[in-house]
Amino acid sequence: MNLTLRIWRQSGPEDKGRMVTYQVDGVSPDMSFLEMLDVLNERLILAGEEPVAFDHDCREGICGMCGLMINGDAHGPQRGTTACQLHMRQFSDGDTIDIEPWRARAFPVIKDLVVDRTAFDKIIAAGGYITAPTGSAPEAHSVPVAKADADAAFSSAACIGCGACVAACPNGSGMLFTAAKITQLSLLPQGQPERYTRVIGMVDAHDEAGFGGCTNAGECTAVCPKGIPLNTIGRLNRDYLRATAKRGGTPGS
């Protein structure tokens, strides 16, 4: 396959940045999208040019490092797939592909396609933990958990924090991420002691980081590589309403 790539090049946080066009020939349909970028980078290095910087680590769809806006789709055209698991057979010979970094004030570009996702860490730090001692794995039967709750908590816990929800959101909101991190804990008995301080802390950290507000548009869940459902945000909303209603009664407030 021969492709025309239009890639966002930005030498550093202060650079204005621009779309630059590259030709890539001899791409195999069995390559992953990142392998295709590797081919381009090898060629750029041989030609003495600066390679395109992009985030990646495990390349098997579970680490959450990769994240590219491919033709306006977060992680590309295939649903439930990270960019590293996207294969070039999803494209046709002669295609022009636009590749951009996640666009959000809370995710400033470091270089080319690499963005700084520290804002997500700040949200986690504001409440994504439990105070119960966690040493070795406990006896599974000592704390009963309803199967439905365990399943829902697990589907939230599948979030890899890649940031596609923010990238796709018309409001630049990180609410699907925040909701996933809140509900994976609030659905389980171990997460109950901090349930209501957690939701307030994490939503405040989300807003302070400069993310937009959620309008239930539903873009996030469509592009989420882990298929975190939109109703997760409903769980966050319910916890938030309860937390604000009973704030005075919350220990430590």
Next chain:
Amino acid sequence: MAVTGILLVLFLVAHMLGNLKIFTGETAFDHYAHWLRDIGTPLLPSTWFLWIQRTVLLAAVLGHIGAATLLALRARAARPVRYAHRKKVNGSYAARTMRWGGVIILLFVIYHILDLTTGHLNPQGDPGNPYGNVVADFAPARWYVTLFYTLAIVALGLHLRHGAFSALRSLGQQTPAGERRARAAALVFAIVLCAGYLVVPFAVLTGLVA
């Protein structure tokens, strides 16, 4: 957004039911219209209830617009550099057009009050004869009024289709099955409300109400 929206929706339902009284004839409709001024009497002096309702509605409208403006400004600030290539969004057309749809509805409400409440833009504008005002307003010769009215109501329907679901979600609707029910209910509600509002001008246009 959700709380002020629900207040406005309650008014929309009551207003639609009142409009439909036009099919019960001129006397009944005019009687209903005059009764609106006397709700709450003798506990409240005449028209007091109406003014209390108007105050609450105005507060709800301002709150709704204020919250929407805040969300829009936050959204703008949250993405200072735009995408060069932005796919059409996956979500519904209704969700995508909430902001501009809201602006269209606001412009219509202003026109609508000047038309059928104060009577300034009404060809008849007789406060004593609301039935006649409606019939004169939607007369076939004034087809453009009916057209604008229809466009505004369709915008309202789209606004409600996403808005009603979104309000339930904001107030804590949290299960996947409930989401399907909430979306279906919002769609049916939007269609019923659209039909209820559109039947009046089209009845006048076709001569069913004269």
